[in-house]
Amino acid sequence: MKNILIASTSTLANQNYLDYLLPELQLHFQNCNTILFIPYARPGGISHEEYTAMVSLAFAKINKKVIGIHEFEDAAQAIKNAEGIFTGGGSTFVLVSQLYKNNSMEILSDVVKNGTPYLGTSAGSNICGLTMQTTNDMPIVYPPSFKTLGLIPFNLNPHYLDPDTNSKHMGETRETRIKEFHAYNSVPVLGLREGSWLDVKGDTITLKGDLTARLFRQNQIPEELESGTDLSFVK
Secondary structure (H helix, E strand, C coil): CCEEEEECCCCCCCCCCCHHHHHHHHHHCCCCCEEEEECCCCCCCCCHHHHHHHHHHHHHCCCCEEEEHHHCCCHHHHHHHCCEEEECCCCHHHHHHHHHHCCCHHHHHHHHHCCCCEEEECHHHHCCCCECCCCCCCCCCCCCCCECCCCCCCEEEECCCCCCCCCCCCCCCHHHHHHHHCCCCCCCEEEECCCCEEEEECCEEEEECCCCEEEECCCCCCEEECCCCECCCCC
């Protein structure tokens, strides 16, 4: 049975890394001693070792050990053997490229669908959808495919932002960008605001956190969904 947490972000304003999610993570990874961390999404400014060390500090608060996937010679085998898995944020294009390069996309999908507890934040959440095409990231590398894990039957837009009525910015809003996606694609898109996450248990997908999420469907008016809503109807 799928056991997944899909969070918009890793860090809320004025908080430490993952702090707001730690009570959930303690339950989510309760049967895991060690978490396999996938740091592929960070292409610069921080090494895989530094990123993993930061994650380790957060998970130490709930007495979990973290080991980076880059420490293994065979990434796919590391995923198969993992007790629990966390994929962090950064560039979705780099993350997807690296997963394909290491022959890990399909294997990661399989093990999570078969019940290995999974946490994704930001880019690590983007890949939970059908494709990565609703990411906010710049296409700094060219992945072999936009197809991702397919753990949920729709796409995500983490870090979803509502238009700022006080801003002088006259360019496209996030809602406009998602409508542009729907000019060519029929896949539903969930705009997930900061501090919100999806709790996936089997085929049940529940919106958690204090905020609503915004659901976009092709040729339909966007819909606000309350926290606690079962999103299993979205396909």
